Amino acid sequence: MDRLDELAIFVRIVEEGSLARAASRLRRSPPAVTRALAALEDRIGVRLVDRTTRRLAPTEAGRAFYDKARSLTADYEAATAGAREAPVRGLLRITAPVQFGRRHVAPIVARFLDAEAGVEVELMLNDRNIDLIDEGIDVALRIGPLADSALSARLVGHVRRLWVASPAYLKRRGTPRTPGDLVQHESILGTVRANREWSFAGLRTPPRLMGRLRVDDVETRLRAAREGRGVAQLLSYQVADELASGKLVRLLQAWEAPPLPVHLVTKGRAHRAPKIDTFIEFAAKRLRALPVLATAPDAVRRGKPQAPTPG
Known part of the structure; x- marks a missing residue:
């Protein structure tokens, strides 16, 4: 001590x-x-x-x-x-998931640099949860439950895991009404377990998915879904534009899990540099205003959910 x-x-x-x-x-x-x-x-x-x-x-x-x-x-x-009380200055190291970082964090960082002339920023976009201490990170945007209780976290919104497919694919193969229907469909899967084995609320045993395409990149899975190559599981912020434009259709809404929290995370409150607190206040206000982080993101909801089928 x-x-x-x-x-x-x-x-x-x-x-x-x-x-x-x-x-x-x-x-x-x-x-x-x-x-x-x-x-x-x-x-x-x-x-x-x-x-x-x-x-x-x-x-x-x-x-x-x-x-x-x-x-x-x-x-x-x-x-x-x-x-x-000194001016906000120095290097600020920030990390966020790749797609969310490109779409939402990078514009906030640009505006922050305009507002704080004494600050420099290193923005690292990575879908892996980078260790804040080992990598010397000041602020991280994290999606999902936080495992490390020693971190200081500011809740800025929620997202959901959704299943989507293109209208052309659904016209060709039909619309799945229950998770069990997916065994008759092509699934666009990831390479890590969470993206290969989908879980469904209220369903103990998920169906065995059939998917010839497995890819670790979110943008590639999203493009494959738009091109009609199958059903994909993605986060609501990743598909918000496509759902709003009708390029993708939201499926199986009744089996969606509760929303996932989105936090701004730091190593702790004690002895934080002014640049960190200033950025967190600046970013939290703007992130909470994003429609894609609404507590219940109904902005991307299309149609009414189907009722679950018992068993």
């Missing part, structure tokens, strides 16, 4: 008169606060706090040390407050 952090914890303990209250105010666990105090006392070789099950009070040495610690932490807070 940072030594200045230990001082701040000690100051809070004395001011609150309680380890539990100090932990609550600092948003840390009581054991973590206790360990920090013990580590500080071990380092300086002096008992700073007398504590029993009923009371907590600083020792004589603790009272003297409190005055010095409070002065140091106050100076630090004043210095960092001045830094936070």
Whole structure:
């Protein structure tokens, strides 16, 4: 633990008169606060706090040390407050999924650069979830549930997984009314498991899909669907334009899973550079305004969903 952090914890303990209250105010666990105090006392070789099950009070040495610690932490807070008020500047490294990044994040980045002359941006578009710490990423746009609870996340909207096909394909092969009908159709599949094995809400055993085309690129799957090569599973933002224009038709709506969350993610709230907070505020406002991220994206809905067939 940072030594200045230990001082701040000690100051809070004395001011609150309680380890539990100090932990609550600092948003840390009581054991973590206790360990920090013990580590500080071990380092300086002096008992700073007398504590029993009923009371907590600083020792004589603790009272003297409190005055010095409070002065140091106050100076630090004043210095960092001045830094936070400094102009937004520096390199900002951002990552997003390829297609979403091209369509929606890149224009936001361009406008952000226009607004903040002191900022540089590296935008990395990748459908793989890049590790923020290993890759030195400041902000990531993530689609789907977040596995790492240590990350700080700002919810900006939702998308859905949809099944689509072109009108020409449906005229030639017929329209699937249930997931089971897909065994009679060509499926345009991905190369990873999530895009090869489709899941359907309310259906325990999905049908065995038949697909001669398997491709790892979203744009290629989308183009193949437009060309009438089969049924594809894509995210709502990826097909919003095609559904609105009638180039693709939305299928099997009654079996769609709940919406997937879309977040702006950072490594944490503590000690974030002003450039990060400024970009998150700038981007969140604009992302929430996108129709493709509506909480229930009915903007891409065409027609009424079919009722599920039992069994």
